[in-house]
Amino acid sequence: EAGVTQFPSHSVIEKGQTVTLRCDPISGHDNLYWYRRVMGKEIKFLLHFVKESKQDESGMPNNRFLAERTGGTYSTLKVQPAELEDSGVYFCASSPRQGNYGYTFGSGTRLTVV
């Protein structure tokens, strides 16, 4: 079984530019989550999709972040325009059903804004 795949693994962009991160969950997993870890801090929740619907987006830091999951398959997280404080590791996770905390995380996208 293929795991959760994230692309790119690393991205270095300049402040003010746009970056789009992609996550392919495990096939058949309706639940998809985005988390991020900024340097020196704990991993923090961003949002949760059930299929194509946003179930909980309470962790999104501001309106520069836009997440989509068209068709309920892969998801994208766009940051526009990027700021220095957006640097960190963005993790995606998926699970087969709500309440199942056996999340499988992807290996993350390391974003550096310079």
Place this chain on the structure above:
Amino acid sequence: RKEVEQDPGPFNVPEGATVAFNCTYSNSASQSFFWYRQDCRKEPKLLMSVYSSGNEDGRFTAQLNRASQYISLLIRDSKLSDSATYLCVVNPAGAGSYQLTFGKGTKLSVIP
């Protein structure tokens, strides 16, 4: 007060030693509790769930004390491969929310 607080670490222990990590959480309504393991520059992986009755998986034992709002993880007979960062993780809200709240992690180094 942070939602989930862990021992600051790092813990440097010899092979074969027993090591214990503690964690406290602030939200008394928290429903579910976990220990995740994260290797350097890798993704977090679920190590074990934590139940009120305590649970054991091989060399690993997890305990939950709801009254005191703390969680513990005991590792017996430490192996070199146990070296990693251990993350205390809590689901802070009730039904309808499935987000996880992570502690900053405690780094363990098992030394030959």
